[in-house]
Amino acid sequence: MTDDREVRRRPGGRSARVTAAVHTAVDELLVEEGPGGFTVADVARRAGVNPSSIHRRWGSLEAVILELEAAKLTEISPLPDTGTLRGDLLAYARTAAADIVRPGRLAFLQALIGARDLNTEQRSAPLLQRAAQLQSMLDRARDRGEPSLHYTAIVDCILAPVYLRYLLGMSIDEPDLELFLDRTLASTALPNTR
Amino acid sequence: MTDDREVRRRPGGRSARVTAAVHTAVDELLVEEGPGGFTVADVARRAGVNPSSIHRRWGSLEAVILELEAAKLTEISPLPDTGTLRGDLLAYARTAAADIVRPGRLAFLQALIGARDLNTEQRSAPLLQRAAQLQSMLDRARDRGEPSLHYTAIVDCILAPVYLRYLLGMSIDEPDLELFLDRTLASTALPNTR
Numbered sequence: 001m002t003d004d005r006e007v008r009r010r011p012g013g014r015s016a017r018v019t020a021a022v023h024t025a026v027d028e029l030l031v032e033e034g035p036g037g038f039t040v041a042d043v044a045r046r047a048g049v050n051p052s053s054i055h056r057r058w059g060s061l062e063a064v065i066l067e068l069e070a071a072k073l074t075e076i077s078p079l080p081d082t083g084t085l086r087g088d089l090l091a092y093a094r095t096a097a098a099d100i101v102r103p104g105r106l107a108f109l110q111a112l113i114g115a116r117d118l119n120t121e122q123r124s125a126p127l128l129q130r131a132a133q134l135q136s137m138l139d140r141a142r143d144r145g146e147p148s149l150h151y152t153a154i155v156d157c158i159l160a161p162v163y164l165r166y167l168l169g170m171s172i173d174e175p176d177l178e179l180f181l182d183r184t185l186a187s188t189a190l191p192n193t194r
Numbered sequence: 195m196t197d198d199r200e201v202r203r204r205p206g207g208r209s210a211r212v213t214a215a216v217h218t219a220v221d222e223l224l225v226e227e228g229p230g231g232f233t234v235a236d237v238a239r240r241a242g243v244n245p246s247s248i249h250r251r252w253g254s255l256e257a258v259i260l261e262l263e264a265a266k267l268t269e270i271s272p273l274p275d276t277g278t279l280r281g282d283l284l285a286y287a288r289t290a291a292a293d294i295v296r297p298g299r300l301a302f303l304q305a306l307i308g309a310r311d312l313n314t315e316q317r318s319a320p321l322l323q324r325a326a327q328l329q330s331m332l333d334r335a336r337d338r339g340e341p342s343l344h345y346t347a348i349v350d351c352i353l354a355p356v357y358l359r360y361l362l363g364m365s366i367d368e369p370d371l372e373l374f375l376d377r378t379l380a381s382t383a384l385p386n387t388r
Contacts, residue, residue, distance in 0.1 A: 106307050112361040112362070123362060161354040163354065168345070179350075
């Protein structure tokens with residue numbers, strides 16, 4: 001009657017309960033065991049579902065983590081609306097820098113690396129909603145008469161250095177965040193910006 | 195007589211042979227099994243050494259991967275010297291974008307994420323030599339009368355977006371690399387640059 005994707009997206013019902021239980025189990029295990037510290041069998045046991053249900057619906061643990069983290073980003077962490085573009089970007093950058101130490105955030109990165117079977121679309125799909133939220137924040141600024149930016153400027157100039165500096169053990173303080181903002185805002189004036 | 199670190203760094207001898215055998219084994223397993231697809235026992239078997247030797251000397255598989263990848267970067271992949279700052283940065287960015295799909299490169303990122311016990315210094319130590327190489331490339335440009343840059347501008351504006359865009363399934367083409375270069379070079383003119 002319906003394919004797997006429709007079942008997965010239908011709100012309520014058994015399918016939604018399984019999803020919620022699996023998400024909760026993964027969320028807890030990420031904190032307790034850390035990224036890479038548990039298996040599908042561990043998740044199934046804690047969620048009270050059959051391991052084969054997880055394999056059938058998600059394919060891999062990485063796919064569950066990507067879905068969970070994308071959902072948390074879009075649902076739990078609303079984007080700032082401070083009234084100025086610079087204010088919004090600074091609030092966003094501060095949150096991103098604070099968020100990177102969370103086990104779920106590192107697991108998200110690890111899942112992206114570990115899931116070698118994911119194609120480009122599968123990688124980007126969980127994040128399309130977040131990208132749309134970022135673009136809305138930037139479009140509000142443009143509508144106020146501030147510079148017009150594409151959300152990839154935030155990915156390149158804020159999110160990317162926040163993640164990589166953390167992984168390389170390089171510190172990030174408030175002047176660094178201001179520097180990231182300057183680069184983001186300067187992107188509008190650069191010849192190759194799209 | 196000597197502590198472990200001195201033994202490890204002494205060229206030649208049994209210690210150097212063990213290091214070379216372990217590096218080769220990890221290098222091969224990264225290609226064959228992928229990041230996360232093998233254990234210390236697998237490495238020991240292939241290298242013909244005792245697993246306890248690996249644990250004693252490196253502490254973890256992540257530490258071996260970090261050491262190996264840092265050594266490859268500094269020894270195998272020399273930095274460009276094209277005669278202009280922009281030429282050097284473009285050659286560097288192209289290499290980085292091509293290199294990210296290598297299993298060893300992804301394993302390096304995964305090791306940085308997975309090695310939760312590493313402190314900040316342990317994370318950055320394997321990369322200090324590479325950082326010095328990058329700074330030398332930039333200092334050559336400064337000595338020619340071109341703008342003066344700190345190597346963190348390359349980390350932030352080139353390496354970070356190359357890595358994150360790849361992980362998120364976002365494409366990188368030649369105009370993107372030019373954009374990354376523009377941002378790197380524009381860093382000199384920004385108020386917060388250090």
